[in-house]
Amino acid sequence: MAVDHLSEVLKILDGALRANASMAANYAGLLADKLEETGNRQQARQIRERLSRAPTALATAQSAENGITLNNLPVDGESRLHTVDVSQPEVRDVGLVLPSAIESRVQEFLSSVRHHDALVRANAALPNRLLMHGPPGTGKTQLARWVAAQLGLQLLTVRCDTLVSSLLGQTSRNLRRVFEYAEQRPCVLFLDEFDALAGARGNERDVGELQRVVIALLQNMDALPDSTILLAATNHDQLLDLAVWRRFSFRLPMPLPDELVRETLWQRFLDTYAPANINFKTLVARSEGLTGAVIEQVCLDSKRSAVLAGQAQVDEDEVFRRLGLTLALIERVPLSTQDAEMAWLRRWDRKIFSLRVLAKLYGVSTRHVTNITQEGGTDGHEEDDKQSG
Template sequence: MAVDHLSEVLKILDGALRANASMAANYAGLLADKLEEGGNRQQARQIRERLARAPGALVSVQEAQLGISLNNLPVDGESRLHTVDVSRPEPQDVGLVLPSAIEARVEEFLASVRHHDALVAANAALPNRLLMHGLPGTGKTQLARWIAAQLGLQLLTVRCDTLVSSLLGQTSRNLRRVFEYAEQRPCVLFLDEFDALAGARGNERDVGELQRVVIALLQNIDALPDGTILLAATNHDQLLDPAIWRRFSFRVPMPLPDCTVREALWQRFLGDYAPSGLDFQGLVVRSEGVTGAVIEQICLDSKRSAVLAGHPKVDEHEVFRRLGLTLALIDRVPLSTRDAEMVWLRRWDRKLFSLRVLAKLYGVSTRHVTNITQEGAPDGHEEDDQRSG
């Protein structure tokens, strides 16, 4: 048992040596869970019986004194706002679609976490730290939630920009409180917007305080036991200090979804609301270059429209319409009127958005669509006949 669950044993010992009943109890509970999962129910029951006899009042008092109870989350000393968000993602609630090579890297990280003690015994362990980098909307936060769900642990999410204070030294103190809070219980610590703290030192805008923040961050990471799970995410990996990169054994780029991933995303997010015969391949082709978050939002909006209209399935043209308008928004095309939207959609995909289809989508006559698009075939019949032929 000691070799298989050395990390938990050491954490319990740390709690005892620090006279920290909360830390010892939390990791003893995790040890009991792991023993039960491994079939050692009697040993797990014995640990839980001891925990049941522990003076709960003492644990609560110690947590309150340290400022780390679940009811007393770390706060910024200046704004008094919480700096940590606590959640417990469940596997059935968190879906993930990744390119195959990145998925394999993430699975390697999870295996490293799950078998950390065995790797330590073989002198082959790496710190349980993973850095995600990529454009906004590529799934970094979702990946953090998925990792926590797979490990069955709480997710402590820290928006690093909330740690930054205008008061001298306050940012470093905020940072230390977060790490102290995370050390008290089994969890996944997720530092979002990581570049807000980990920016490279020595640039022209740098000041002494920012250098001290980076140093404090490095010190706090180094003080974490290798078995502690630390995730970080940034949209600006080029801004990270080189010393920060070296602290993360696992680094995962989060690219824009390729065609295989886009198809899986469209199918997953539309789910049972996808009509039979939906042109998924057309969606895949036309959504090249967009993020998974954009695809998810389009699907949510389309399903919401179907539900409000009392329809059991989404309308295929409505999905494509929302995709086209989203692309216009991304390209900063000003579309302030419904007429402007119809003109844009007609130019974006003339074959898909016939005069008749646009008239149906917007509840206007085909003559109106013809007039605003300045096209012939006043009733749209000629074009529709050509399309059907």
């Protein structure tokens, strides 16, 4: 048993050596869970019986060394704000859509975590560390939640920019408190906005404090057992220090969604609100280059519009309207009036936004649309609009 679950046994021993009863109890509970999963119910029951005899105060027992408890979140010494957010993601609440190669790599990471002890025995183990990098909105935070949910562990989320302090040495102390807190229980430690801490050293703007922060980060990562699950995410991988890169066994680029992923995202986010004849093919084509987060927002806005209008399904033209306006926002096209919106949508896609469609969406006449777009009757759509007007 000790060989099969060495990671948990070592964590229990660490807790005992540090006089940290809370840490020892948490990992003893995890050991009981794993024993039960592998059919060793009697051994699991014996461990739980021992834990049940412990005083209630055990749940909040302090480490004699540093005074950190599970109920006492670490705080920034300067602002006194919490530096860690604790959550318990559930599989049913976390939707994740990834390209096949990326999904395969994530599954490889999960398998490595789940079979860490077996890999140790085979001398083939890698530290359970995953670095995600890519543009904003590509699902890095969602992936962290999904990993925690798949493993059934709490997620400790740290926005690294909140650790940075103006006080000399305070950032390094904040870091240490976060890592010590994460060691108290089985969890997934997620360092978001990672480049705020792990910026490359040696550039022209480098200062001594940055050097100390990166060194402190490396030291804290090196002190973690390989079995500890550490995730990090950055939108600016080119800024990371090379020594930090080398600490991550798994590095995962998070690309913009391809056609297949975009189609899945549109279908998933619109769900039952999608009309039977909605043109997903065109939605996929016109959303090229957008992140999953943007597609989700367009779908949410469209569904909200349908609900407020008392409709059971979204209006396809409204979905395309919101998509077009979102693109204008991304491209920083100033649209301060409805006339400007109509003109933009007409330029963006004349086939989707005929004069009649724009008139319907904005509750105006086709003549008004013709005037603001400065068009005459030059195609079938316009001629149809004139006849209907």
